[in-house]
């Protein structure tokens with residue numbers, strides 16, 4: 022079943038020059054890029070995007086981190102896109118993520134972990150609506 026999912030290549034990845042490497046992993050897997058935009062994330066957009074986390078003690082740090090530079094926002098489409106992107110991304114904490122995953126290969130942080138991928142079909146539709154309201 023073809024699905025759509027929302028991906029962010031976070032500012033740490035863009036600053037480190039890893040955007041191409043990361044994007045190519047999704048592409049080589051077989052997912053299709055439907056929309057792609059470089060953005061400076063506004064606080065209000067991040068608050069919506071991370072609605073489930075805004076009350077967490079670490080949220081303000083995350084919000085600041087997400088505004089340290091431009092990020093890439095895009096939609097990927099393909100069979101099982103939601104779960105495939107989560108698998109390619111790896112566990113949230115880069116120190117614990119499996120080698121071979123994006124976070125496992127390139128991150129040693131639970132905050133600066135390079136990528137975001139929607140965690141369910143429902144989240145994907147909600148998040149696509151936030152970042153690409155016209156899509």
Ligand code: ADP
Nearest residue numbers: 074079083112113131132133134136137138140
């Ligand atoms: P995921 O991005 O894997 O879905 P979560 O939804 O749990 O992970 O968290 C959202 C983002 O918040 C993470 O990707 C990470 O950047 C950040 N984060 C999660 N947990 C922490 C934490 N304990 N301290 C700081 N930042 C965190």
Ligand code: MG
Nearest residue numbers: 137138139140
């Ligand atoms: Mg999440």
